[in-house]
Amino acid sequence: MNSFRFPYTSVYSHNIWLRDHCRCPKCFHPATKQRLLDTFEIPTDIAPLHIEAKVEGLEVTWPSQDPHVSLYPWSWLQRHSYDPSLSGKDASQEKVLWGSTIQKSPPTVAYEEVMAKDDQGLFKWLSNVDRFGFSFVSGVPETPEATEALSERIGFIRETQYGRFWEITSDLAKGDTAYTTLALGAHTDNTYFTDPCGLQLFHLLSHTGGTGGATLLVDGFYVANIMKELHPEAYDLLSRIPVPAHAAGESSALYRPSPPSGYPVLGHDAFTGELTQVRWNNDDRSVMSHLTSDLVEKWYDAIRTWNKCLTSPDSQYWVQLQPGTAVVVDNHRVLHGRSAFDGRRRMCGAYIGVDEYRSKLAVLSEKFAPDPVLVATEKIPLSTANGRSIWNAAL
Amino acid sequence: MNSFRFPYTSVYSHNIWLRDHCRCPKCFHPATKQRLLDTFEIPTDIAPLHIEAKVEGLEVTWPSQDPHVSLYPWSWLQRHSYDPSLSGKDASQEKVLWGSTIQKSPPTVAYEEVMAKDDQGLFKWLSNVDRFGFSFVSGVPETPEATEALSERIGFIRETQYGRFWEITSDLAKGDTAYTTLALGAHTDNTYFTDPCGLQLFHLLSHTGGTGGATLLVDGFYVANIMKELHPEAYDLLSRIPVPAHAAGESSALYRPSPPSGYPVLGHDAFTGELTQVRWNNDDRSVMSHLTSDLVEKWYDAIRTWNKCLTSPDSQYWVQLQPGTAVVVDNHRVLHGRSAFDGRRRMCGAYIGVDEYRSKLAVLSEKFAPDPVLVATEKIPLSTANGRSIWNAAL
Known part of the structure; x- marks a missing residue:
């Protein structure tokens, strides 16, 4: 075990861990950011020849044919310390939970800003989504083409059984109640996918000859937080019991997640315990x-409680969308729904994968919020090689 | 609680469970296969007015303004019984674990068969993948177009940062060691995605002016099985400890899974306990x-043991691919690698999502193996409505 002293604490680490995380160009490909070192060739009893505290970091010399020198920057060691853990969470922005x-002031950014080449407006938009779980974009030209271009600012569009960029009308074209005029309660999309889409972007292009069709948004993290406080047992059940799901309205497709028992309503990071997905x-x-038989009634009670919190007026944000305002929703956090409507309503939009969205946000953060x-x-x-530091927090 | 007698056992179920699973056309949309019943309106103390064992199933009459009648087929009740659980697993084919x-006889199917309109060859191909985790396709025309058409028999191609249908040569075009001439040990692709691709299809179009580049396939389920027998503690650690990962070789993208702590090496179905993903x-x-500090050395020992089992000659299937033979690999089960090579090697291929692959297999199974x-x-x-039974096991 090695010990390093930070201003207020000491940190310990194992020799095997330090050796495995060497980031010299022989051990870690500076361009691809992939490990080159053969982890399995490290002797189990490896020990440093020499350790020295330098200004920029801890320098460790290892025994080998040519002595091998590793440098671990202090700030990086502190970020990744595990004994004790000094920063379990990512340095992401604080999430704002809302009801x-x-x-009164929903997060909004202008289309022109988002489309500007300097990417600052795009960063503002995605930061809104990161903090609030959704954001409007105002001033969007009322065409599918402009909406598709807006979607593609984030990343490539995720193709599903509904197509890539889609338009929905109330013709039941896709064997799903989304394609009807029915009211839809607050839900997340794609519960029947292994990886539900990360973002959903939609834009009402027109609504003629009828009324209704208000949009409902509910912050699932806000509601979960209330559940955790007031109904901890129900919260626990929703976090543990996997829920199977399916999309089976078309004879040519039959979707369900892998593994087929599905995932719990509330998903958490296995390490930090943080709520990460609804x-x-x-x-x-x-x-x-x-x-199991003893959980049947308890589980039904838990979803009843969850439904009650979700449908409480305090949780619901109802908004009548207008052509020209698109909205993007974090489908791992914010639930959406709509009221019933009549007339002809033309809605277009796209799904973007959670990985594409997070990748773009990470790249923009490197630039605008290092x-x-x-x-x-x-x-x-x-x-730095290939435009990226080898000490980036994601690596 | 209700009790039904099957030939050799009795099965119990709760009133709330039975009511929630009513599949009459008022409670369950026959075409979309979505729940229409409002689960949360079911009185917590609901009890049947009348229960009758009919030839086709259990008929339950519920109190409501107009008495409501539900029918639960016997075979369906048996499939979904939870007290006791009579069939925890899906009725999928037995997997063949291999070293x-x-x-001597790798699973193979002919291109012509797979492309035939009656879908029988396609079913055979995907059944091979389901059983063995991979399958060759022989007699493929040596062009990207034919290979792309083959991929699209399964479903739409999954777009990633590498594009949709891709060709790789050794030019490091994508900031990843896959685009070099280096040897690659057995691995699964996309560990840095929330949902790694389900299938990878690849086809060597040509290799001129050099040698090497043999393909390595290893059945991860076979190796995991050995680990579980011989090294149960290591197996347990690999099943529990999440492993973070990244793809960061290009400055325009920075991928890591959601949640960022990642997923364990061995993934299991939360309900059945079955191994479902490597x-x-x-x-x-x-x-x-x-x-945690006490797990560092144990975890490194566990991956060392895993690596030893993976690289054992007994586990490794080496094959020199030839133009005209494509291979599809279940990337949630079978690891792939290659030996180093020189000369010019042109490889093309595609990723297909696990959900697309499983959906197609489920649709074909309805037809060929009901x-x-x-x-x-x-x-x-x-x-049956819309070409699908409402009693399908996936619903």
């Missing part, structure tokens, strides 16, 4: 054949 | 900052 009062569509739920570790390691030789 | 001896690419692994429940419920009125 119905969000209607999956909820009671209409697409399959047979609950895997509840992480303290990157700033601290900027001047260390060989830190 | 190096698979070389995720393993040590080169793309990010910093292990979330191991499930016993479907056969037993065929003659019940209103069972």
Whole structure:
């Protein structure tokens, strides 16, 4: 075990861990950011020949044919310390949990800004989504083409059984109630996918000859937070019991997640314990054949409580969309729905994968909101190759 | 609680569960296969007015303004019974675990068969993949176009940062060691995605002016099985500890899974406990900052053991691919690699999502290998709408 002293604490790490995380160009490909070192060739009893605290970081010399020198920047060591863990969470922005009062000033950004080449407006838009779970875009030309171009600012569009960029009208074209005039309660999309779409963008192009069709948004993280406080047992069940789901309205497709038992309503990061995903569509739920007998009534009580919190007026943000305003929703956090309508309503939109969205946000953050570790390691030789620091928090 | 007698056992179920799973056309949309019933309006103390065992199933009459009648086919009740659980697993084919001896008769199907309109060859191909985790296709025309058409027999191609249908040569075009001439150990692709691609199809179009580049396939389920027998503690650690990963070789993208702590090497169905996924690419692994101190050495020992089993000659199937033979690999089960090479090697291929692949296999199974429940419920009125039985095991 090695110990390093930070201003207020000491940190310990194992020799095998340090050796495995060497980022010299022989051990870590500076351009591809992939490990070159053969982890399995490290002797189990490896020990440093020499350790030295330098200004820029901890320098460790390892025994080998030619002595091998590794440098670990201080800020990087602190970020990744595990004994004790000094920063379990990512340095992401604080999330703003919201209820119905969000209607007073919902996060909005202008189309022109988002489309500007300097990417600052795009960063603002995606930062809104990161903080609030959704954001409007105002001033969007009322065409599918402009809406598609807006979607593609984030990343490539994710193709599904509904196509790539889609238009929906109320013709039941896709064997799904989304393609009707029915009211839809607050839900997330694609509970029947292994990886539900990360973002959903939609834009009402026109609504003629009828009324209704207001849009409902509910912050699932806000509601989950209330559940956790007031109904911890129900919260626990929703976090543990996998829920199977299916999309089976067309004879040519039969979707369900892998593994088929599905995922719990509330998903958490296995390490940080942080809530990371809400999956909820009671209409697409399959047979609950895997509840143990003692949990059946408890689980039904838990979803009843969840539904009650979701449908509370305090949680619901209702908005009548107008042509020219698109909205993007984090489908792993914010639930959406609509009221029934009549007349002809033309809606277009697209899905974007959670990985594409997160990738774009990470790339823009490097530029517009650099992480303290990157700033601290900027001047260390060989830190940056191919436009990216090897000390980036994601690596 | 209700009790039904099957030939050798009794089965119990709760009133709320039965009511929630009513599949009459008022409660379950026969075409979209979505729940229409409002689960949350069911009184918590609901109890049947009348229960009757009919030939085709259990008929339950519920109190409501107009008495409401539900029918649950016997075979369906048995399939979904939870007290006791009579069939926890899906009625999928038995998986064949294999080691190096698979070389004697690797699963193969002919291109012509797969492309035939009656879909029987396609079913054979995907059944091979389901059983063995891979299958060759022989007699493929040596062009990207024919290979793309072959991929699209399964479903739409999944777009990634590498494009849709791709060709790789050794030019490091994509900031990844796949685009070099280096040897690559057995790995699964996309460990840095939330949902790694389900299938990878590849086809060597040509290799001129050099040698090497043999393909390595390893059945991850076979190796995991050995691990579970011989090294149960290591198996347990690989099943529990999430492993972060990244793809960061291009400045325009920075991928990592959601949640960022990642997923364990061995993924299991939360309900059945069945092994469902192998995720393993040590080169793309990010910093292990979330191991508790007491687990660091144990975890490194576990991956060392895993690597030893993976690289054992007994596990490895080496094959020199030839133009005209494509291979599709289940990327959630079978690891692939290659030996180093020189000369000019042109490889093309595509990713297909696990959901697309499983959907196609489920649709073909309805036709060519109908499930016993479907056969037993065929003659019940209103069972089939829109080409699919409402008693399908996936719903």
